[in-house]
C-alpha cells in the first residue's frame with residue numbers, strides 16, 4: 001500500500017517514508033548522504049532503549065520522488081525481515097520513538113503512522129509540547145501488539161515517559177489502543193471495515209475505543225498500482241490481453257496454466273476458479289472446503305495457491321490428491337504464479353470471515369476474473385452483485401456460511417453458461433478504476449482535518 005500511495009502523494013506534496021533497514025533489504029537505494037541522528041546524550045547510561053537510540057541513525061534515500069528514511073539501528077540491522085522477530089514490543093517502541101524524532105527533525109505537517117508497530121509515535125506526539133498532528137491507519141485489528149505489563153515498564157522511563165492510561169487494555173499494554181486513543185484522526189482501509197470494527201467481535205476488543213473516537217474515524221478504500229497490475233503488459237503472463245481481447249487472451253492463459261500444473265487434459269471450457277491467500281482463519285478457507293465437499297457436482301475447477309496453517313495445508317493437499325479433477329493446490333508464495341492464476345481464471349474466490357480491504361478483488365477486476373466474495377469489509381465496498389447486469393461486478397455471499405458460498409458457486413456456473421452476460425461483466429470490471437488517484441484526495445482531507453484539530 002505505502003509504496004503506491006506515497007508515490008501518488010509525492011506528485012503534489014513533500015512525502016517522507018520511514019523504513020527499518022534490515023539485512024534482507026534487497027535493492028540498493030539511491031542514498032543522498034544525509035543522516036539524521038535519533039538521540040544525543042553525553043551521559044553514559046545503562047538504559048537499553050537510550051543506548052540503542054544513541055547508536056541509531058536514519059539514512060536518507062530518494063525513490064521515485066519520495067524521500068525514504070532507513071533506520072539503521074542495532075535492533076533491525078541483523079534481521080532478515082521486519083516482522084515476526086522476538087522482542088517486537090521493544091523493537092517497535094524504539095522504531096516509533098525514532099520516527100517521532102525524525103518527523104520533528106523534518107518539520108512535517110502531519111505524522112502518519114500505520115498499525116500497532118508505529119502507533120506509539122502518535123502517543124509520543126500527543127505527549128510532547130512540540131507534537132505534530134497525527135493520523136493513525138489501522139490495517140488489521142486482529143494484530144494489536146499487546147504485551148504484558150512486566151515487559152513494557154520501560155515505556156514509562158527515558159526517553160518515552162509515556163503514561164499507561166491510554167495504552168492499558170485488559171491488563172496488558174496494547175500499542176494499537178495507544179494509537180487509537182492518541183491520534184488526531186484514525187483511518188482504516190475501507191468504509192465497510194470501519195463500520196464493522198465499531199462492534200464486537202470485529203473490533204477484537206477495541207470497538208469501545210473506536211466508538212469513542214468514531215467522529216474522527218474514517219474508512220478509505222485501498223487502491224492498486226494499475227501500471228503494475230495490467231494484463232496488457234504483465235511480463236509474468238504468457239499471453240497479454242485487454243478488454244477487447246478478454247475471451248481469447250484468458251483462454252490461452254488458461255490452457256497454458258493447465259499444462260503447467262500438469263492437467264493438460266482438463267476441459268478448458270469448465271469454469272476455472274482461482275484462490276490465492278494466506279492460509280489463516282481470517283481468510284475463510286474452511287468454509288470453502290465445506291462447500292467444496294457438500295457440492296460434488298459443481299463443474300468448477302479450483303486452482304489454489306497459498307501457504308500458512310499446516311492443518312489447512314494438509315486438508316488441501318488431501319483434496320488435491322483425491323479430487324484431482326476438481327482442485328489443484330500449490331503450497332508456496334509466488335507472485336509470478338499468482339499473476340498467472342489471475343490471468344487464467346474465469347472467477348476468483350475470496351471467502352474471508354473478515355477482510356479490512358483485500359487486494360485480490362481489485363486485481364481480479366483488472367484481469368477480468370469475476371470475483372466471488374463474502375459480504376465483509378472492503379469486499380462489500382468493492383464488489384456488487386447488482387440486479388442490473390450492466391452494474392454487476394461480481395458475486396456476493398454471506399460470510400462463514402458454506403451453503404451461501406455453495407449457492408454463489410452455482411450462480412457462477414449459470415453465469416458462465418450465459419456467455420453474453422458473462423462477457424459483459426468481464427468487460428465492465430476491466431474498466432473499473434481502482435487506482436490510488438482518487439484515494440489521495442481522501443487522505444488529503446484527513447490530513448487537513450488533522451492539522452486543524
Ligand code: ADP
Nearest residue numbers: 276277278305306307332333334335338358359
Ligand atoms: P492480507 O494482507 O490479509 O494477507 P490482502 O488480500 O490484503 O491480504 O493482500 C495479500 C496479498 O498477498 C494479495 O495480493 C495476495 O494475492 C498475495 N498473496 C497472499 N498469499 C500469496 C501466495 N501464497 N502467493 C502469492 N501471493 C500471495
